[in-house]
Amino acid sequence: MCFSVARTSQSFVAPAEPTPDETLFLSIIDRVAGLRHMVRSIHVFKHGREPAKVIKEALAKALVPYYPFAGRFVDDAEHGDVRVACTGEGAWFVEATANCSLEDVKDLDFPLMISKDELLPVPSHEFDPINLPLMMQVTEFTCGGFVVGLISVHTIADGLGAAQFVNAIGDIARGLPKPAVDPVWSREVIPSPPKLAPSAPPLFDSFKLVHTTMDVPESAVNEVKANYFEHIGQRCSTFDVAIAKLWQSRTRAIKLSPDSDVHLCFFANARHLMQQQVLPRGFYGNCFYPVSVTARSGEVVGAELVEVVRMIRDAKAGMAAKFGRWATGDFKADPYELTFTYNSLFVSDWTRLGFLDVDYGWGKPLHVIPFAYFDFMAVGIIGAPPLPRTGTRIMTQCVEEEHLKAFVKEMSTSRVIN
Incomplete structure (x- = not known):
């Protein structure tokens, strides 16, 4: 049919x-x-x-x-x-x-x-x-x-x-x-720090990125959380685990030289960081800060997954100070001017936005599917599989065809999860 x-x-x-x-x-x-x-x-x-x-x-x-x-x-x-x-x-x-x-x-x-x-x-x-x-x-x-x-x-x-x-x-x-x-x-x-002198327009290279979607079982995520707590003595979130797994698997798949830098970026809610004036309840404008992690490719490839999680959590821990400096104009490079290259991965979390709570009178959605994809931007989106299934869904358009098979293999290999 x-x-x-x-x-x-x-x-x-x-x-x-x-x-x-x-x-x-x-x-x-x-x-x-x-x-x-x-x-x-x-x-x-x-x-x-x-x-x-x-x-x-x-x-x-x-x-x-x-x-x-x-x-x-x-x-x-x-x-x-x-x-x-x-x-x-x-x-x-x-x-x-x-x-x-x-x-x-x-x-x-x-x-x-x-x-x-x-x-x-x-x-x-x-x-x-x-x-x-x-x-x-x-x-x-x-x-x-x-x-x-x-x-x-x-x-x-x-x-x-x-x-x-x-x-x-x-x-x-x-x-x-x-x-x-x-x-x-x-x-x-929203803070309005002084603008920097205009820089050259950003370059948007076009990549032939392909879609793939995979589900990570809740048990696998919980295993990494327990492992992280055992080794680091702190707790981590499902988001931390998911993007660490995604970033490491992608870095292994694209096989850059060990000395090459690889970048991870995600956009974190900054509402709680407002200091001069508190955002009123009901504010619906943009209030986020780009959190970036940069490391050598070889470092990400060879690390235990809990170490990659720690890189991400360290970057999150530094966000408040960086946002505060940006808000007062104390920065040399605008953190909101991003560079889109093949060694950069951008991640978005759709599980906590509120779309899964929408109810028009007949119940909440079975699932929500975002399509925030561009051919110049390697992207991973963290979501949830359709009800009643549990776990974490990772929707990506982050590698070209030549790297897809290796990427999927790395994502599904138990040593990556454990």
């Missing part, structure tokens, strides 16, 4: 009530050039009753307090940065139906039996999607299940902020009179 999706309607959903007509400033982190991109994900739900209708109505109501999501990004020629024009034009919303049940397509577990391109909203040729903060598609399946395809532009919100907004839509869909968390803009609270 050929599984397919038919889009039945598409339109802008405007706020259900009048909203302020204003232009809002973005923070210095919001305006990081690399964040002006679309983050795509699909969210799979087992049951629903007219979910497209319910979610569309809830979206309109949620856009009243979250009205910047109904606006447009505009470039300010005078100041040379981007702002949000709160025009009230609305978010792009697509309704669709699939010709099968979720069971027919194995609940959209990997490998996908329906292309992500059919499940994500397609913009009209009449507008540039990079200027829209949000686009959504709700695809209904014959079994009553549904999939929400979400595209948001990172400039307006980080992962925690985007999940806060989507949870607000869920709150209203379930019958709450307003979102459980009141949104707060407050971008002026």
Whole structure:
């Protein structure tokens, strides 16, 4: 059987009530050039009753307090940065139906039996999607299940902020009179250190990176945690173990010279590090700091996994001091200006953002699949396998075809896990 999706309607959903007509400033982190991109994900739900209708109505109501999501990004020629024009034009919303049940397509577990391109909203040729903060598609399946395809532009919100907004839509869909968390803009609270002199534009080399997904059993992660505690005398997280395993396996697979530097970078929530002003509850803008680890290839290849975990935890321990220095302008190189090379791996954790808690009235999602991939950026995303399975799912686009077999072998070799 050929599984397919038919889009039945598409339109802008405007706020259900009048909203302020204003232009809002973005923070210095919001305006990081690399964040002006679309983050795509699909969210799979087992049951629903007219979910497209319910979610569309809830979206309109949620856009009243979250009205910047109904606006447009505009470039300010005078100041040379981007702002949000709160025009009230609305978010792009697509309704669709699939010709099968979720069971027919194995609940959209990997490998996908329906292309992500059919499940994500397609913009009209009449507008540039990079200027829209949000686009959504709700695809209904014959079994009553549904999939929400979400595209948001990172400039307006980080992962925690985007999940806060989507949870607000869920709150209203379930019958709450307003979102459980009141949104707060407050971008002026984010530090604004002096800008460095403009540097040369970053180079974006294109790589032929290939996708692969693998699940790590909970027992294997717990084994590393116990081993780490025994050797180091401290506890470590599932995230620490997962990215250490990923970084070491990738470094072994790409076989650089032992003296070559390899880099690991992940974007850590910095809300708790704000010192001058505390971020108010409900803030949904970008507030993260790039945590980087650099080591010689030979060091990462030959180390015990617990030593790689320790490298990562040492970098995390130094984050508060580095963020504090950045906030006061005490830095020589902008930590938010990143270099994308084949010896660099970027990792994102989607398990704690809040997307797995979204409930439109029929329960939380079976699973969430992010597609934050670019051909210039070697990426690993930490997630969770579909319920009821446990463990850690690692979704990657981080090696080229010639290194894929070795990478998969290293990831699945017991000595890497133990």
